[in-house]
Amino acid sequence: MSNVVFYIAIVWVAVLLGVVVVQLAIARTIGQRILALDLLTLVLIGLLALAAGEDQRSYALDAALALALLGFVATLAASRYYEDREPFS
Amino acid sequence: MIRGVAAAAGLGLLYVLTLASTDPVDLVMGTVVGGALLLALGNRLRPARTSDVGTITSRIAWFPVLIGAILFDVLVGTWDVALRVLHLRPVDRPGIIRVPIGARSERGIAVSALATTLSPGSVFVEVDHERGDLLLHLIDASDPDASRARLQRFYDRYQRRVFP
Amino acid sequence: MTAVAADVLTLLGLLLLTVGVYGVVRLPDAYTQLHSASKAGFLGVAALLAAASVSGEGAIIARAFLIVALLAVTTPVASHAVARAAYRRGERMRTPNAVNETKDRDVQPTRSP
Structure with a gap:
């Protein structure tokens, strides 16, 4: 991918990351907060995908894979805890 | 037996994809790890048997059709939700x-839940076993009966032949 | 050619991701935000991963495929978990005339038998 597009994309995704962090902070309910956390991991995976596409090495995608798995488990545990105060019943 | 071998092969494929190498040693290693995991977990990985309609070959033949239908739904739903988010269509009656659960088996409910939640515009919320209903949140619930008919049509046309 | 394809996919991914994030900012409650967040977000990330693997080597393609397959299975489960938690804890829908067929049966004439 061309350099211009890459720099625009990196800056843009970083801005999105900031917006999601703000959203995480000002969420009105706990459900919205868990959801913003889930979206945060998605945006981070997007950022790592951009980095992997730029330098054509796959180690960034290793991190993305681990992040996807961890984010999934974190969302599940958080919402189960919110639901009935026990993450794994 | 066939099911077990297929599951072991699937786990081995996952191992190889994670390593991203087609070295013979890794292939063997993946299959061994997959088989060992299956033996260790025993029956826990296998879903309960349900009464299947149709033979295994017809179910496999219809599987790509189901996947295609779900993908089409995802694209259409993404377009719709994107327009709604960007103020081009109203979001005034979510x-x-x-x-109704209808003829779905336990596994059918799971597949329905996955398919409806993956396509934007509908999120699976809860199963009401007492009244035999699935609760779905729609971004456009202005006409619940039409939505029910649409979901029932999707089930009859694509899903029933693969996951009843 | 592949560079152009990667650019187009990257921009498409950015657009979808932006729509997803903007939806979370704009929509009022957790239920409606879920539609925007996990779905538009998922397709956006899938497009970015496709852009990374267009001209890539085997290792990138394998991992990108794995991540997309994983997200396709896990995002619905995660959205369902959040939606069910919000529903069971009784979070309200904040749109003025939201449809709710689970409560107030007498008030909802459109409910199916």
């Missing part, structure tokens, strides 16, 4: 509706 809501939770009831959809």
Whole structure:
């Protein structure tokens, strides 16, 4: 991918990351907060995908894979805890 | 037996994809790890048997059709939700509706839940076993009966032949 | 050619991701935000991963495929978990005339038998 597009994309995704962090902070309910956390991991995976596409090495995608798995488990545990105060019943 | 071998092969494929190498040693290693995991977990990985309609070959033949239908739904739904988010269509009547379970088995409910939640515009919320309903949240619930008919049509046309 | 394809996919991914994030900012409650967040977000990330693997080597393609397959299975489960938690804890829908067929049966004439 061309350099211009890459720099625009990196800056843009970083801005999105900031917006999601703000959203995480000002969420009105706990459900919205868990959801913003889930979206945060998605945006981070997007950022790592951009980095992997730029330098054509796959180690960034290793991190993305681990992040996807961890984010999934974190969302599940958080919402189960919110639901009935026990993450794994 | 066939099911076990297929599951072991699937786990081995996952191992190889994670390593991203087609070295013979890794292939063997993946299959061994997959088989060992299956033996260790025993029956826990296998879903309960349900009464299947159709033979295994017809179910496999219809599986790509189901996947294609779900992908089409995802694209259409993404377009719709994107327009709604960007103020081009109204978001004034979202809501939770009831959809009858109908002829779905336990696994059918799971597949329905996955398919409806993956396509934007509908999120699976809860199963109401007492009244035999699925609760779905739709971004456009202005006409619940039409939505129910649409979901029932999707089930009859694509899903029933693969996951009843 | 592949560079152009990667650019187009990257921009498409950015657009979808932006729509997803903007939806979370704009929509009022957790239920409606879920539609925007996990779905538009998922397709956006899938497009970015496709852009990374267009001209890539085997290792990138394998991992990108794995991540997309994983997200396709896990995002619905995660959205369902959040939606069910919000529903069971009784979070309200904040749109003025939201449809709710689970409560107030007498008030909802459109409910199916």
